[in-house]
Amino acid sequence: MTTARRIERSERSMPVLSRVRDQWSRSRPLTGVVVAGCLPLTAETGALARTLRAGGAELVLCSSNPLSTQDDVTASLREQGIAVHARRGVDRAGYYDDVRATLDALTGAGRAVLLDDGCDLISTLHQERPDLLGTGALLGASEQTGTGVLRLRQLARDGALSLPVVAVNDTPVKRVVDNRWGSGQSTVDALLRATGMLLAGRVCVVAGFGDVGRGVATRLRGLGAQVVVTEVDPVAALDATLDGFRVLPMAAAAAEAHVVVTATGGVDVVGARHLPLLRDGVVLANAGHFDVEVDVRALLAAASDREPDVRPALDEYTLADGRRVLLVAEGRVAGLAAAEGSPPAVMDLAFALQALTVRWLVGSAGTLAEGVHELPTEIDQRVAALALESLGVEVDRLSTAQATYLRSWRSGS
Structure with missing residues (x-):
């Protein structure tokens, strides 16, 4: 074609x-x-x-x-x-x-x-x-x-x-269609393409529970993953908790994770301080726009060896103690760099x-x-x-009486 x-x-x-x-x-x-x-x-x-x-x-x-x-x-x-x-x-x-x-x-x-x-x-x-x-x-x-x-x-x-x-x-x-549903699907698509792993039963940590993070977490849960959310915003953390997700600090979540997906728009979400906590074979991916959420420089500095493209868009870093860390798309936006976007x-x-x-x-x-x-x-x-x-979806329209009621402050109990 x-x-x-x-x-x-x-x-x-x-x-x-x-x-x-x-x-x-x-x-x-x-x-x-x-x-x-x-x-x-x-x-x-x-x-x-x-x-x-x-x-x-x-x-x-x-x-x-x-x-x-x-x-x-x-x-x-x-x-x-x-x-x-x-x-x-x-x-x-x-x-x-x-x-x-x-x-x-x-x-x-x-x-x-x-x-x-x-x-x-x-x-x-x-x-x-x-x-x-x-x-x-x-x-x-x-x-x-x-x-x-x-x-x-x-x-x-x-x-x-x-x-x-x-x-x-x-x-x-x-926010609803692209950020939640589109980015959620494309990020998980990138994980599957890059790793070929079975997500069911795996502990998948999602950093950030905004629109993108919620979409990623929901899609991962739909594939049977055990999803943990990390947050700095109490309201977002409460939202995730009431939606049925476990919420932990990153230091605790990183130690359990088979997969970590960052979706915060921030910097240093997974940094040098977290590297000693990661299990062997953990996969790191970023759903945010820039390659700063995972501290790739810290990962490179801590690695004794780096093997690029062990699979398409997947690099393997070997730490000094032999543990391996797999990084999707060099830490760039995974859904676009390792898949085809929304x-x-x-x-x-x-x-x-x-x-x-x-x-x-x-x-x-x-x-x-x-x-x-x-x-x-x-x-x-x-x-x-x-x-x-x-x-082919039809929706109701407000009647004149309904529209008038919503514009008025006079009607009460």
Whole structure:
């Protein structure tokens, strides 16, 4: 199957995005707009690119993760005339060269919107290309990951965020469908592909019980694993406990674990202090965006030997006492680096939100303040309604009396 056919095959499972593309091919609402995206370059992203181009946008893309790039997809996009700066497996320097090249394409642009996945494009813009800010050409940006939104809020807190950015990750549809169900499935898919192990009966530790962590924990439990959750947030820990999961500190959980999956968006979740506690043959995987949740440098420093690719996307580290630690996808986001990311039906909604965010930013040009913005509820509701329609699911509508009651404060007991 050619890559173009693979992208088309993904599009068949993306009815909401296809609906947007069909509408935009007639109305062309993005004519004259340059869209610069730092995204996982998968077949589903190819479908998003086709939608944006159908709307009239000019595209320039780079990858948001060196191990998530599918080189055949980038080649196919280039054949379609889309500028793509990405290659699978590049080192850190090469990765940021691609990010810079993407920003360079904005020089002289009349109107532009950024699509980010992890905030690398936006942070590099602020640190290295401030000349692109304040010209009026950059209408705004969107960010589709929790990690990226966290970085953006820190940037705004420091008074350094100089354009409006929509936190697409924080919409209900994105959090429930992509973060919980999509990331949950793709992370477990990555574990199975990389290790080939039987998860039933194994002790699987999930660090973090946010939307992604909950999704991973639920999928692992469904496969018969004994799931333990670690948390720093008392509310999330209580939530996990009431959902039937054991909750332990990482120091206690690490000693039991056959598998540890990090899903916190933080740093040093599994660090040097935990290495002496790990059992022989433990598998470490990261569901978060960056390769900092598992301290790979500490693991490398403690290892007497490292054997890469004992299986695809699986490296084996031998510690001084002979214990072996297996690391999935170099500690990078496992679902994309060791599997194929969320299924097309999931990315359909996530990318429909992204596409409609671009349209909203273009339509709101000049009216949005610098800072982090929520996506209007009506856009989230529209995507959910289109998804239900594609699934043949019908929902009730409020009667006039019900709607009036919900708007009134006068009625009581």
